[in-house]
Amino acid sequence: MNIGLRAHDYGKKPLEELFKRISDDGFHEIQLAIPKAIEGVNSLEDVDESLLKDIKLAMEKYDIAIPVFGCYVELGHLDSIERQKHVERFLLGMDFAKYLGARCIGSETTHFSMDSTDEERRIAFEGLVDSVEQIVKKGEEIGLDVAIEPVALHTLNTPELTKELLERIPSERLKIIFDPVNLLTSKNIEEQEKLWNRAFDCFGDKIAALHMKGTRLNETGELEKTNLQDNAANFKRIIDWVKKNKPETTVLREEIKPIEAKIDRAFMAELIK
Template identity: 40%
Template structure:
């Protein structure tokens, strides 16, 4: 398994400097959201061919794989014009991913705060958005990866499995973020939740987000790896057997504790 991070957690820097900082910590893979990680870029519309060449050269020189091109949009917005604008942004991200040879373009699926009886309508919007995203991605040979989140439209392993099955063979994959699927109510039964998630969409996992959390004021808050409520034992065993080459991407890493957290990840990965 490759040990990696979310690039912008190390700062918003010129490509060479960002790659140097990551390589100095032994980082092998990254989730790169260009407007968040690369200095002087505020949106994907500003990304030039020259900048893509510069990013690609810097990451290749330091042997860092771009496992995920982060282009997190709102694909389940009910307003059609607003959703179209989001899909236009995603299309720009797909172009960047194709030029950089990224493993996939990743996104979440929009916060869902309505009553449960409204979820089917939100899911239908998501399905139509994903169809459009995959059509664009296919023209460039790029994989699209969706991230299930308990508070979003795609909120459960079962619903993620349904979406992936609907587009089976169409270039759709999943990003597995265990903390984003966890709720305080499921902490004591999390092992069963991970088994459910891996059974539902494990074979479709393109990358894994790694983080930890503690309960604070009734909600989950970030913690150093191994110091929170998360238990990765089942997850790491499954990945070692079924996805030995997958990228483990530490989210919310602090540069001052990066060496410590990356060492924990290496231990979990049996490295």
């Protein structure tokens, strides 16, 4: 297994400064969302050939690889016209990801409130299937994996629904980004072993990357962010499974505090050794 991080957690910085800082902290694999990470870029439409060449040169200079090219779009948007705009943005990002040699391009789906109806969720899921069919078709054409991330409060919100998506679109190019904390809620965290078993059964063989961040229940019984050392998610259990079954996977630290980067890297290295 490899260790990496989400580049934009260092803040939006000039390319050279960003990559040097990441490399100096001991990380050589990143999830890169260009508009979120690189100063002067506000959207994918701002990305041009010159910038892509500069990124590639910086990757070579600092020995940095991109296991995940991040493209944050709403592939399950309820408005079909708006959803298609997000699909087009993702399709554009796929060209950039391919040029940079990313192992996959990834996105979450669309946020839903807890009081959303089952009908709304099903409509959003059917829209998601249509979106993913479009982007996977291009992935097959250009030779690029597409990775979708399940999140408890999003369109793709359970391991079982993720399995349905994979069955509906049976492509080798369709993968899953597994962020365990994003599937946790205040209601299921106490029985997380069952959740991990469901996740591995439903999409374990499709995991392209693993996200790692901290969470725990606070005094009022709600989930709150925390550091890795105080994390209530059983990452040892998860890492042990992934290391055995998908040893080529990169685990990417999310929500890192740059001042603690070296400490976090040491913690992660100990976990995956």
